[in-house]
Amino acid sequence: MALTATAPKTSNDTPTRLAIRRFMKSSSGKIGLVMAVFLILLALLAPVFKPYNPATDRDYINRLKPPSAERVFGTDNLGRDVFTRVIHGSRISLQVGLVAVALSLTIGTLLGLVAGYFRGGIEILIGWITDILLAFPSTLLAIAIVAVVGPSLTNAMVAVSITQIPVYIRLARSVVLSARELDYVQAATALGAPNRRILLRHLLPNALPPIIVQATLSIGTATLETAALGFLGLGAQPPAPEWGAMLSDAFRGGYALNSPWTMIFPGLFIMLTVLAFNLLGDGLRDALDPRALK
Template sequence: MESPTRQAFKRFLKSPSGKVGLALTLALVLLALFIPVLKPYDPTTDRDYLNRLKPPSLEHPFGTDHLGRDIFTRVLHGSRISLQVGVLSVGIGLVAGTLLGLITGFFRGRTEVVIGWLADLLLAFPGTLLAIAIVAVAGPSLQNAMIAIGVVQIPVYIRLARSMVLSLREQDFVQAAIALGAGNGRILFKHILPGTLPPLVVQATLSIGTATLEAAALGFLGLGAQPPAPEWGAMIADSFKGGHAMNAPWTMIFPGLFIMLTVLAFNLLGDGLRDALDPRGR
């Protein structure tokens, strides 16, 4: 009899969206990892005023911006920043939210009321608006943008983990562990946590796309990565602020295209993982 992991892998391979999402995600990850080696780049010195706003050509496949910088190079290096923000911010939300969700679902009582109230308070604000407020208070920077986006993600994982714990804590294997005198920590992390991982992994994959989009929004507003860092949202903002969106549309089209591809890649990958890990939901 095949193991559940092997069965899930086979279901994933049968998912067209999952395979396309995996291919796009791997391409983006490999690009982010190896682009500094394949094409070294220093954003503080990449200026060529003689080649300002040149359209796409063999020398500059994506054209140049208002400072003569090669957009192709900047977009490729921007993948490192966007994936870094997406993965780390989702990691913050996943770890903190899952831990709080486990606590609220297992212990209930006042703990559940307080943490549930906190989650509801965070969910009362639109995610991007809350991230903007946090960065505005903490100060514009890439690190603060990651923290802000991570905080926005926390209540999503609190609710998801709590709902899974409420279901699992009534299962026979958990009740048996309680009856045998297992400690709360052992029950939570050895018996309950593994059962919550499939939906959490799917949600985390989908959230990376959302986090990338929010990072671009913060960058567009000047609250994320600061110039001259090649961040996609900031590149689009430069195009609009300089009035080049109409006469040099390539300055915003290519960064926007890579934002779209990144969000699409992780959404498709998340759909494939959902089909593989929860076949009943198809």
């Protein structure tokens, strides 16, 4: 009987598949993913599920009604349905969180790549900017920026993104400082590859895993800071159904004790949003850990 040689089995596990497999083993990551998807779908489908016009929604006869079968979250001091305002407020909060993180991630990552690769004077300048921004508490800095340029949702979004930029600068710079000495980067430099190609094709991929994790965590932080600005009257302006502004209306009107649902439900959704993206970030951190993918 002739013997036939068989090729050795090779593993088809790519780093992406390994990362997905490790993420699916993370209970916190899966819970965070489900919660985040639910909140995103709620925000996207709110106009279809519950159409709402905040400029005309008034029902003074049904002011401060407690939760019931008809109005599951009750009504506020103007007779507006709290449930409708909360689900439409998710559109504002998630929009601000996602856009603010996208802006800070893009600007901070590019500055961090440049500072870590070119070194010298440009690194010192970017380092000074980073240190100045980090010298202020993020929420206090956001309040100061909005107070100068004027209260609005757009200005709040820009202010929150500015406070997040130093995080990405330091993160990208630290990755580049270690990766720029690797053999393949040195080889690309020796072969005359342009700096832009080295930064975007060789160094940026090394920085992406920790940046993705940080971006997920930053969405929760941005949502919380946006709510804080809204509570102080520096974010979305009435009658926009923003969670922080809803808390402010209930608190300043003195309804916290007699009509607690006006504060409980907006605060609950702020907590759920922050928790969802924090859990998702923890799961991604475990999945994208380079030491775990070996």
